[in-house]
Structures are given as C-alpha cells and as structure tokens.
Amino acid sequence: MKAIQDNDRLYNLLSPLVQYACRCHYSSFVVRGLEDLPSDGAYIIAPCHQQALMEPLAVLNFAPVAPVFLARADLFRKPLLRKALTFLKIMPVYRIRDGIDSLGQNKEIFDRCCDVLTAGHPLCLMAEGRHNNKHRLLPLLKGMFRIAGEAQERLGDKPLYIVPTGIDFDDYERPYSNLVVNIGHPIAVQPFMDSYRTDTPHALNHMRDALHDALLPLMFDIRSEEHYDSILTICNAMNRDFRQRQGLKNNAWNRFRMRQAIARRLEKETQSADSGEFSRLMALGSELSALCRQLRLDAATLGEHRSAPTLLLTLATLVAGLLAVGLCRPLRLAALFCLLCYPLPLIPTHLIMRRKVADPQFRSSFNFGVRFLLSLVYALAIGIVAAATGGLWMSSLADLGTWWGLVAVAIVVVGAGVSGPCIAFLLRLASDCRFWLLRLTKPAAMKNIDTIISSISRSLNK
Numbered sequence: 001m002k003a004i005q006d007n008d009r010l011y012n013l014l015s016p017l018v019q020y021a022c023r024c025h026y027s028s029f030v031v032r033g034l035e036d037l038p039s040d041g042a043y044i045i046a047p048c049h050q051q052a053l054m055e056p057l058a059v060l061n062f063a064p065v066a067p068v069f070l071a072r073a074d075l076f077r078k079p080l081l082r083k084a085l086t087f088l089k090i091m092p093v094y095r096i097r098d099g100i101d102s103l104g105q106n107k108e109i110f111d112r113c114c115d116v117l118t119a120g121h122p123l124c125l126m127a128e129g130r131h132n133n134k135h136r137l138l139p140l141l142k143g144m145f146r147i148a149g150e151a152q153e154r155l156g157d158k159p160l161y162i163v164p165t166g167i168d169f170d171d172y173e174r175p176y177s178n179l180v181v182n183i184g185h186p187i188a189v190q191p192f193m194d195s196y197r198t199d200t201p202h203a204l205n206h207m208r209d210a211l212h213d214a215l216l217p218l219m220f221d222i223r224s225e226e227h228y229d230s231i232l233t234i235c236n237a238m239n240r241d242f243r244q245r246q247g248l249k250n251n252a253w254n255r256f257r258m259r260q261a262i263a264r265r266l267e268k269e270t271q272s273a274d275s276g277e278f279s280r281l282m283a284l285g286s287e288l289s290a291l292c293r294q295l296r297l298d299a300a301t302l303g304e305h306r307s308a309p310t311l312l313l314t315l316a317t318l319v320a321g322l323l324a325v326g327l328c329r330p331l332r333l334a335a336l337f338c339l340l341c342y343p344l345p346l347i348p349t350h351l352i353m354r355r356k357v358a359d360p361q362f363r364s365s366f367n368f369g370v371r372f373l374l375s376l377v378y379a380l381a382i383g384i385v386a387a388a389t390g391g392l393w394m395s396s397l398a399d400l401g402t403w404w405g406l407v408a409v410a411i412v413v414v415g416a417g418v419s420g421p422c423i424a425f426l427l428r429l430a431s432d433c434r435f436w437l438l439r440l441t442k443p444a445a446m447k448n449i450d451t452i453i454s455s456i457s458r459s460l461n462k
Contacts, residue, residue: 004089004112005068005121011087015066021372022057024416027176027424028252031062033183041159042117043186044148046211047167048137048219049126053365055167056090058181059124067122070113073105093143106143114151117160123147127211131361133172134228135220135263137212145207149196152189161186164211166218168256170300173363175350176420176427178252182218187211220259223267230285233299234456235262237288240303241457250304265460281459288452295438295445298431302453305435314429341382341408342415344374345423379412 023029037043045067047055056069066089073092076082085092091113094106116123129141144162152160164184171177187210196203222231239258240250248254269278292299306314325331349370353363387405439446 003115003119004086004091005066005116005119008087011066011089015060017376018057018372019061020413021375021416022054022061022368024420025175025368025371026179027420028178029058029061029181030179030251030253030256031181031183032253033181034062036183036185037062037064037163038159038161038186041161042120042151042155043122043161043163044117044144044151045122045124045163045165046127046144046215047124047165048215049128049131050133050135050167050169050361051172051364052131052359052362053368054169054179055126056124057368058167058179059165062181062183063122063124065121067124068113068116069124070109070126110147110150113147114154117151118154122163127208127215133361135168135222135232135259136225136228137215137219137221140208140212142204142208144211145204148189148207149193149200149203152193152196160189162189162207162211163187164214164218166215166220168220168259169364170252170255173350173354173360173367175367176423178255180252180256182256184214184218187214217260220256220263222263224270227282227285229289230282231263231266233289233292234266234281234285234460235259236298236300237302237453238262238456238460239300245461262460277459281456284452284456284459288449288456291445291449291452295442295449297435297438297449301428301431301435302449304428306432308436311429311432311436315433318429337408338411338415341386341411342378342419344371344378345415345419347374349374375412375416379409382412383409 045059045063047059049055059067059069069088069090070093071085071090073094076085076092091109092105093109113123125144125147127140127144128138129143130138132138148160148162163186166180166182166184168180168182169177170180187207189207192203192207195206220235222228222235224231236259239255239262242258242262243250243254248258266278266281269281288299291297292302305311325335350363350367353367353370357363357366383405385405386408387402389404
C-alpha cells in the first residue's frame with residue numbers, strides 16, 4: 001500500500017497552484033520565523049486553529065517538504081471525500097464523539113504519523129482539536145503529544161521537535177484581508193522522554209504546557225471572555241496610535257504586533273490594583289464598539305483613514321486614470337481584455353458564502369475553494385477561446401494567432417496576484433469616502449467617537 005507521504009506527481013503539479021492561490025486570497029501574506037524550522041531532525045507543526053482549511057493552506061505555503069495533516073474523522077465518512085482528503089495528504093483522527101469503539105483506530109493512525117516523521121516529512125496537527133472564530137487560544141488536547149512521544153521512541157537518537165506557529169487573520173470572512181504566520185522556536189521532545197517512559201500522563205501534561213506557553217506570544221490572544229469585544233475594539237482602534245509612538249510603518253506585520261501589545265497591556269490592567277481604571281476602559285471600548293456597529297464603521301480602520309486632501313487627490317488621480325482608459329482605444333481594449341480574462345474579483349462570492357454556509361469558520365475556506373476552482377475552469381476556458389479566435393478582436397495584434405490563449409492564461413495568473421492589493425486599495429478608498437461622508441452627515445456621532453478614542457489613548461499612555 002502506498003504511504004500517504006510518498007511522492008505523487010499529480011499532487012506535485014497541483015500543490016504550487018494551491019499555494020499561489022492561497023497567497024492571492026489575501027491582500028498580504030506575511031511569514032516570519034522560517035529560520036526556526038528545524039534542520040537536524042523531524043518536526044510537528046502545531047498552529048493555532050481559527051479557520052477550517054485556511055491554517056493548513058498557510059502551513060502548506062511555508063513547509064519546505066509536503067506536510068501531512070490530521071483532520072477529524074467524520075469528514076472521511078463519504079468514500080469520495082475520503083479519497084480526496086487522502087490525496088491531499090490528510091489522515092483521519094478519531095475523537096470520543098465519533099464513538100468509544102472508534103478510538104482504537106487511532107493506533108493505526110498514530111503508527112502512520114510516526115512513519116511520516118521518520119520519512120522526513122513534517123506532520124501538522126491543530127493542537128486545540130477544534131477551530132474557534134475568536135482571537136483566543138483554546139485548551140490543547142493530548143493527542144499530538146501522544147504521537148510525539150511514540151514518534152520519538154521510534155526515532156531513537158534523532159531529535160523530534162514541536163514547532164509552535166501563530167496564525168493571525170485580521171478578518172475571518174472578508175476577502176483580500178491580511179494573514180500573518182509567526183513561527184516560534186521549536187520545542188525538543190527528547191527532554192520529556194524520561195518522564196514519558198515512567199509517567200506518561202505527567203509527561204503529556206508538561207509537553208502540553210510547554211506548547212501552550214510557546215504559542216501565546218506568537219498570536220493575537222484575548223484572554224477575557226467577558227470583555228472580548230471591548231478589548232478587540234480597543235486593539236483595533238488604538239493600533240495607529242501605538243505604531244506612531246514607536247515609529248513603525250503601516251503594514252500587516254506591525255498592525256499584528258501592535259494588536260498583541262495592546263492586548264497584553266489590557267491583560268495587565270485586569271491584574272492591577274486599580275480595577276476601576278480597567279472597568280472604565282472596558283466601558284469606553286463597549287461604547288465605541290456600539291457606535292461602530294450603529295454607523296457600520298470598522299474599528300480597525302478608524303485611525304487609518306486618509307486625510308481629506310489626500311483622499312481628494314487620490315480620487316482625482318483615479319478618475320483621471322479611468323478617463324485615460326476610456327478615451328484611449330488601445331488602453332481601453334487592453335483593459336477590457338484583462339477584465340475578460342479575470343473577472344472573478346468582481347464576483348462577491350464571500351456574500352454568497354455568508355448566505356449558504358452556516359458555520360462562519362468554514363465560510364472563508366469554502367470561498368477559497370470556490371474561487372480556486374472557478375479560476376482553474378475559467379483559465380482553461382478563456383485560454384481555449386482566445387487561442388481559437390486568435391487576434392480577431394484586436395486586428396493590430398492578429399499575428400499572435402493561437403498564442404492569444406497563452407496570453408489570456410498568463411493574464412489570469414498575473415490578475416490573481418495583483419487583484420488582492422488592488423481590491424484592498426479600492427475597498428479602503430470606499431471606506432475613506434464613507435468615513436468623511438459620515439463626518440459631514442453625522443458630526444455629533446463622529447465627534448463622540450473622537451472623544452472616546454482620545455479618552456482611551458490618555459488612559460493607555462499614562
């Protein structure tokens with residue numbers, strides 16, 4: 001029987017396409033800490049889990065060798081889906097909710113996991129065992145650490161590591177948002193092995209605690225359940241203020257770091273003697289969150305809007321560019337051809353997912369899958385049509401003939417890469433326009449927001 005980690009030509013062909021599509025799914029895709037991936041032994045990648053498929057796709061993008069994943073066993077019940085998941089190098093893991101009798105099948109799965117690691121392929125397990133649509137680390141399950149212990153026994157003197165990996169989505173559903181992958185220092189399993197052989201439960205608990213403590217600094221983690229919304233709102237609204245005080249540029253990595261810093265600062269406030277100050281901050285955060293919902297404003301963009309003169313200049317430049325495209329025939333034809341080759345950014349598939357997919361943690365995954373398949377089918381179709389029609393639609397370039405098919409497919413590939421930043425730019429521009437429109441139409445409410453933000457800033461910067 002072919003092992004799941006064995007080389008597969010079709011998988012090798014599709015994997016780069018999936019990786020590229022995953023990066024195109026985001027406006028920016030940031031990976032930090034690649035140098036921490038072990039080079040002297042086997043390793044298990046242990047990311048936090050806040051989306052269904054998107055964390056495994058992120059891991060696929062940075063793992064130097066094709067990783068093997070574990071997923072909940074109920075996904076494997078249908079034979080066709082089981083074959084598809086196995087092709088994607090995903091194995092089932094059984095939980096008690098699948099039935100006590102099914103847990104015995106984990107022995108075979110754990111043995112296969114050990115085979116994967118001894119063959120030099122990384123194994124990826126979501127230590128929390130379930131996804132969570134909040135920026136919070138859930139309790140870790142012991143299955144990963146049982147696999148780690150058994151694999152280290154089989155590896156002997158060859159070291160095995162657990163690699164903690166923080167993955168942060170600044171928005172769980174909105175397309176072309178930002179993704180940050182933060183890889184931490186690997187945790188060696190060998191130091192736990194003496195305890196593992198004499199007192200396995202004790203060793204598993206120690207490994208779990210070590211991974212828990214290593215994951216927290218790598219992710220944006222809000223511990224408080226009661227004040228989650230208030231803290232999240234403050235972390236977003238005060239992001240620019242904290243960045244500017246430290247002289248940091250406005251990019252996905254720095255925004256992530258500042259959200260972390262503000263959350264930790266507020267976590268310290270919960271433990272301080274002055275509980276009244278923390279309560280006041282939470283009340284301000286709650287009020288700000290309510291105002292943002294009322295005005296349909298995103299707290300994450302409150303401090304990021306362009307100034308009015310900059311916005312007017314940007315709009316004027318955009319309008320001038322559109323007029324140039326409309327008046328110049330070659331530019332107009334080129335723009336229409338590019339739009340014909342890649343119209344998918346104009347299709348709001350995320351809104352369809354919001355209606356059709358009940359579980360919000362699965363919406364982004366389904367949206368990615370739909371857009372990826374549509375892109376493949378459309379690239380094939382437009383390539384065939386463009387090759388068949390040659391240069392008929394643009395007579396001055398008719399000599400390209402059937403090469404138009406390759407041109408069309410190339411535009412699909414390039415269009416997928418540039419659409420994320422372009423759509424993010426247009427969405428931000430629309431947000432800026434709406435922000436200044438609210439300044440004009442609802443000055444009292446916007447002034448109230450300014451007052452709240454100023455009060456929060458004074459409290460945090462005392």
